[in-house]
Amino acid sequence: MQWNLNNFTKIAFTKLIQPFGEDLNDVVKITKAFGFAANVYSGLFRNESQEPYINHAMKVALILSDELKVRDVDTICAAILHDAIDKGKDVNEIVEELKLNFGESVYDTIRSLTEPKTNEENREKLLVNYFDNISKGPKMPRFIKLADRLDNARFLKNDRKKEKALRYKEETQKYILPLAEKTDDTMALKLSIALYEIK
Numbered sequence: 001m002q003w004n005l006n007n008f009t010k011i012a013f014t015k016l017i018q019p020f021g022e023d024l025n026d027v028v029k030i031t032k033a034f035g036f037a038a039n040v041y042s043g044l045f046r047n048e049s050q051e052p053y054i055n056h057a058m059k060v061a062l063i064l065s066d067e068l069k070v071r072d073v074d075t076i077c078a079a080i081l082h083d084a085i086d087k088g089k090d091v092n093e094i095v096e097e098l099k100l101n102f103g104e105s106v107y108d109t110i111r112s113l114t115e116p117k118t119n120e121e122n123r124e125k126l127l128v129n130y131f132d133n134i135s136k137g138p139k140m141p142r143f144i145k146l147a148d149r150l151d152n153a154r155f156l157k158n159d160r161k162k163e164k165a166l167r168y169k170e171e172t173q174k175y176i177l178p179l180a181e182k183t184d185d186t187m188a189l190k191l192s193i194a195l196y197e198i199k
Contacts, residue, residue: 005038005052012058016065016076026073032101033077034058040084040094047159056151057083063147068186075140077102078109082144085114105140112141113148131175135182142179146187149176153194169198 013034020026037057044053061079064070081098088094098107112134116126134145149172156165172195180188 005054008055009038009052009058012055012062016058016061019065019071020073020076023073029073029077029102030080033080036097036101037080037084040081040088044087046155053083053087056155057081059151060144060147063150064143067190068143068147068184070143072140074103074106074109075143078106078113078140079144079147081106081110082113082148085110109138109141109144112137113145127171127175131179135179139183142183143187146176146180146183146191150187150191150194153191153198157194157197157199165198169195 016034017027017030020030038054041053041057045051046053046056057080060082061076064079065076070076081102084094084098085091095107095111098110116130118126134141152168153172156168159165172191177188177191177195180191
């Protein structure tokens with residue numbers, strides 16, 4: 001299967017930089033994040049679909065920018081890059097590039113959002129710890145995690161693998177909905193609706 005940027009990717013990028021058009025530095029930083037993400041996610045598709053993985057990153061950033069009116073450039077960059085460590089081929093190189101190109105704040109956010117590697121025996125314990133850390137941490141990672149889960153829930157409502165979708169729904173209800181209710185009423189409502197639509 002050929003991987004390339006599709007029309008959605010291009011439209012999403014244009015839409016994403018529009019609110020930041022007044023500040024050239026912000027536009028440059030978002031453009032750099034998009035280019036870096038497109039490189040890291042190159043060749044990756046979303047859940048066995050034909051959708052380039054970069055589209056998920058763009059949707060997460062757009063949920064923040066369009067739906068929540070977030071205007072903090074570092075939050076938008078971290079949203080685009082939130083899976084870079086997890087999906088990158090050379091983790092050490094990715095970490096260095098993130099620090100160098102986007103600063104400690106963006107890197108720390110991405111690192112805090114990177115889910116721990118789990119197996120069946122330790123999954124529950126590690127996830128409880130992971131979500132607890134996000135819950136107690138700064139708002140930027142919380143909003144990105146909520147937007148990430150919201151986009152995934154919207155995507156999974158049409159997934160043919162119902163068992164996987166229902167497992168994701170259950171995990172999101174258990175760990176993420178309380179976080180959403182604590183963080184932002186609008187996100188809690190949007191997430192509840194998206195989860196309800198997974199049947």
